[in-house]
Amino acid sequence: MKNQKTILIYMLVLFCGLTACKKALELNPITEYADANFWKETSQATAALNGAYTLLQAAMGPEGVFYGEARADNVSQNLTSLNTESLNLLTNNVNPSLRITSWNQLYAVVNQANLIIKNVRIMNQNGLYANKTAEFNQTLGQAYALRALCYFNMTRIWGALPLVTQPLKDATENYLVERSDTEAVYARIELDLDSATVLLPTSYSPSQTTKALLTAGAVNAIYTDLYMWRHQYDKALTASQRILTNTSNYSLTSLTDATALENTSYARQFTHGFSTESIFEIDFNFAERGARSFYIQVYGDIGFQPAFQVSIPLMTKFQPNDKRATISYNERRDITKFFDKTNFVRSTMDDKNIIMYRLSDILLLRAEALNQLDRPADAIAIVNQMKVRAGETALQPVDYTSLNKSQIEDIILNERSKELCFEGKRWFDLVRTKKAISVMQPINGLNNEDNYVWPINLNEIRLNPLLKQNSYYQ
Numbered sequence: 280m281k282n283q284k285t286i287l288i289y290m291l292v293l294f295c296g297l298t299a300c301k302k303a304l305e306l307n308p309i310t311e312y313a314d315a316n317f318w319k320e321t322s323q324a325t326a327a328l329n330g331a332y333t334l335l336q337a338a339m340g341p342e343g344v345f346y347g348e349a350r351a352d353n354v355s356q357n358l359t360s361l362n363t364e365s366l367n368l369l370t371n372n373v374n375p376s377l378r379i380t381s382w383n384q385l386y387a388v389v390n391q392a393n394l395i396i397k398n399v400r401i402m403n404q405n406g407l408y409a410n411k412t413a414e415f416n417q418t419l420g421q422a423y424a425l426r427a428l429c430y431f432n433m434t435r436i437w438g439a440l441p442l443v444t445q446p447l448k449d450a451t452e453n454y455l456v457e458r459s460d461t462e463a464v465y466a467r468i469e470l471d472l473d474s475a476t477v478l479l480p481t482s483y484s485p486s487q488t489t490k491a492l493l494t495a496g497a498v499n500a501i502y503t504d505l506y507m508w509r510h511q512y513d514k515a516l517t518a519s520q521r522i523l524t525n526t527s528n529y530s531l532t533s534l535t536d537a538t539a540l541e542n543t544s545y546a547r548q549f550t551h552g553f554s555t556e557s558i559f560e561i562d563f564n565f566a567e568r569g570a571r572s573f574y575i576q577v578y579g580d581i582g583f584q585p586a587f588q589v590s591i592p593l594m595t596k597f598q599p600n601d602k603r604a605t606i607s608y609n610e611r612r613d614i615t616k617f618f619d620k621t622n623f624v625r626s627t628m629d630d631k632n633i634i635m636y637r638l639s640d641i642l643l644l645r646a647e648a649l650n651q652l653d654r655p656a657d658a659i660a661i662v663n664q665m666k667v668r669a670g671e672t673a674l675q676p677v678d679y680t681s682l683n684k685s686q687i688e689d690i691i692l693n694e695r696s697k698e699l700c701f702e703g704k705r706w707f708d709l710v711r712t713k714k715a716i717s718v719m720q721p722i723n724g725l726n727n728e729d730n731y732v733w734p735i736n737l738n739e740i741r742l743n744p745l746l747k748q749n750s751y752y753q
Contacts, residue, residue, distance in 0.1 A: 308333040310391060318398040321407055324418050327398075331391040331425050332492075332561075333570075338384035338429070339561055339633050340572040345379055346436055346733075347703030352718055353696060354587035354614070362576075365586035371723040375734035375752055382437060382739065385429045392429075393446040395422035413480075420478030424493040424501070427471035428635075431505055434464045435707055438732040438749060442467055457745045468505060472498055482528055489528060490557040496522055496529065497559035500636035503644055508711050512648040519645040522558065522638070529638045530555045534602045534668055541620040545668075546606050549617045552632035556639060565630035575629045578614035578701060583625060588612040589700075592722075596697055600670045607700055616701050634702055639665060643695045647712075650687050655679060658687060662694045669697075688712060727751060 308330035309323065317323055348354050349368035356369050364377055373380070399419050402408060408415040426444075433440055441456035442463060476498045482489040502518035522529060532544040532554050540546060548554030552562070563572040579585045589608040597604040607616045617631040646661035656676075663673040679687060695708055709715035710731050719725040734752035 310334060310387075312394070318402055319407075321402065321411060321414055321418075324395060324399050324402060325414075327391065327395050328418055328421055331388055331395065331422065334384065334388045334391055335425065335429075336561055336563060336570055336572075338388055339635075340563060341574055341577045341633075342379060342384070343432075343561075343633050343635075343703045344574070344577050344701070346432070347706050348587070348701060349706075350719070350723075351705035351709055351715075352590055352722055353593045353700045353705045355590040357585055357588045360584050360586050362584075362586040365577075369723065371719070371725050371730070373730075373733055373752075375737045375740070375748065377736075380734050381736040382433055382440075383736075385433050386443070388429045389426055389443060390447055392422040392426035393444060395419070396426070397446055416478040417480065417483075420475045421493045423471040423475040424479065424498050427468045427475065427498075428493070428501055430464055430468050430471075431501060431508075434461055434468075435508065435710070436733050437735060440464050441743075441746070455743050455745050458747065465505070465509065472502055472505070476502075481525060487553050490553045490560055491562040493559060494528075496525055497636060500558045500641055503641055504636070507644050507647060508707075510651070512651045515648040516645060516652070519641050519648070522641050523645075529558060531638055531664075531668065532556045534670065540602055540605055545602075548637070549606075549634070550619055550631070552634075554637075556637045557634060558636040558638065558641070560635055560637075561633040563630040563632055566627075571629050572631050572633055573629065574617050574631045574633075575625060578616070579618055579625075579628065585614070587614060587701075589614055593696060593700060596693055598671050600672075601697070602670045603697055614701055639698050640695075640702075640704065643691060643698065646691045646694075647688065650684060650691060653684075655682075655684075655687050658691060662691060665694050665698050689714075 309317075309326040310330035310333065312318075312327075345365070345368065349365055350371065350373070354369070356366055360366075364379060367373065367377060368379075396419065399408075399415065399422070403415050430440065430442075439458040439460050442459045443456055444467070475493070476495060479493065479495045479498060481495045483492055483494070499518045499521045503515050503522070506512070506515035506518060532548050534540070534543050534545045537543045541550075544554060548556055552560060561572070563570040565571055575583060575585065577586050589612045594604070594608070594612075608614050618628050642661050643665065646658040649655075649661070650658040659674055659679050667673050674690070679690065682690075692708055692712060692714065696705060699705070706715075709718055713728075715731060716725055716728070729749070729751035732749050732751070735746060735748055740746050740748060
C-alpha cells in the first residue's frame with residue numbers, strides 16, 4: 280500500500296469536504312495536520328476524532344449499501360438507471376477496474392484512527408489529559424473501535440489485508456505492506472475491540488450522540504457480528520446479551536404507535552434516524568453540515584433513476600399482512616424505506632443516516648447462534664418477535680419441530696432478508712452461512728466460493744508490488 284497515490288489520506292478531505300461533520304459534534308473535523316502546532320490541546324484530538332467520523336461518512340455513503348446489497352438477491356437493476364457499476368455487481372461481473380473495489384477510503388479512516396491512538400497516548404503521557412480521564416478514554420476508545428470496524432468490514436470484502444497500525448506521516452511517505460492472513464486480521468480486530476470495550480461508556484450526553492458515536496453497545500454489536508462471521512456462537516450469545524440487558528438505551532420500535540404507518544417509530548427510524556432501536560448509525564445532515572449519504576442515487580423514486588429496485592424474490596417473501604412491505608417499497612417496485620412517503624422532495628432526502636447496527640439485527644444474529652447451538656425453539660421465538668411486530672402470524676411448533684438445523688437457518692435468514700432489507704446486510708448473510716451459491720447461482724451464475732471476496736483494485740496493485748490479487752481474479 281503506497282501512500283503517495285493509493286491512500287491519499289489528506290487529499291481525501293477534498294473529496295468528502297471538511298463541512299461534512301456530524302451534527303452531534305460541536306467541533307470542526309480535522310484530517311490534516313501540521314506537526315509543529317497540533318496535538319497540543321485535547322480539543323484538537325476531539326477534532327481529529329470528528330475527522331475520523333467524517334472519513335467514515337465518505338467511505339460508507341453509499342458504498343456500504345453496495346458492498347452489502349448489490350451482489351445479493353434483495354435488489355435488482357432499475358432498468359432506467361444509468362449506473363453501470365450496479366449492473367456489473369448484480370450480474371457478478373466484479374472486476375478490479377471497478378471504482379468500488381478500492382479500499383482507499385476505509386484505509387483513510389484506519390490511518391486517522393492510527394494518528395489518534397498514537398498521539399492521544401503521547402498527550403496523556405505529557406499530562407494533557409490530567410483530570411480529563413473520561414475524555415481521554417472516550418477519544419482513545421472510539422479510535423480503537425473505528426479501526427476495528429473498518430478492518431472487519433474490509434476483511435469481509437477483500438479477505439487478507441495489509442495490517443497498518445502506525446500512522447502515515449505525510450504525502451511523500453511510501454508505505455508498502457504485504458497482506459496479512461485473515462487470522463491475523465481477526466486477531467487485530469479483537470484486540471482493538473478489547474481495548475475499546477474497557478474505555479467506552481454505554482451512553483453520551485446529549486442522548487442523540489449515543490447513536491451517532493461508538494459506545495460500549497456498538498462495540499458489542501461489532502463483537503456479535505464478528506463472532507457470527509467466525510461461527511463462534513457461544514461468544515456471539517455473550518456479546519449480544521450485553522446489548523439486550525441495556526434496556527435504557529435499546530428497545531424495539533413499533534409498527535402500531537401511530538395512525539399512519541409512515542409515522543410509526545419503526546418507519547421513522549429509517550427516515551429520521553436515531554431511534555430507540557439504533558445501536559450505531561453514521562449521521563448525515565446536509566442542511567446542518569453538508570453531509571450526504573447519496574441513498575437517493577442508490578434507492579429512491581424511479582423518476583430519479585436510482586441504481587436499484589426491489590427484487591421479485593424479496594417481494595414474494597412478505598405475507599400480505601406484513602406492514603414492513605409497505606414501508607420498504609411501493610407498487611412500482613421503488614425502494615421507499617428511507618424516504619418520506621408523502622411530500623417527497625428530493626433535495627431533502629439525500630442525507631439519510633446509514634444504520635450500521637440496530638437491535639433487530641442483533642436479535643436475529645442471536646437467533647442464528649441459538650439455532651446452531653441446538654436451541655431451535657429459542658431461535659424461533661426471536662423470529663416470531665419480528666413477525667408479530669410486523670403483523671405476520673407467528674410460527675407454531677408444528678411449523679418447525681420437524682425441520683433440521685439448515686432449514687431453520689433458512690427461516691431466520693428469510694426473516695433477516697425482510698427485516699433488514701436494503702440495509703447492507705444480505706450479501707454478508709449469504710456468505711457467512713455459505714448459502715451464497717445456492718441462492719445466487721440461478722440469478723447471476725455465482726458458482727465458486729473464491730468469488731465471494733472482491734478483487735483488489737488495479738491501482739492498489741500497480742502502486743504496491745507486494746500486493747497479490749485474490750486468486751479468483753488472477
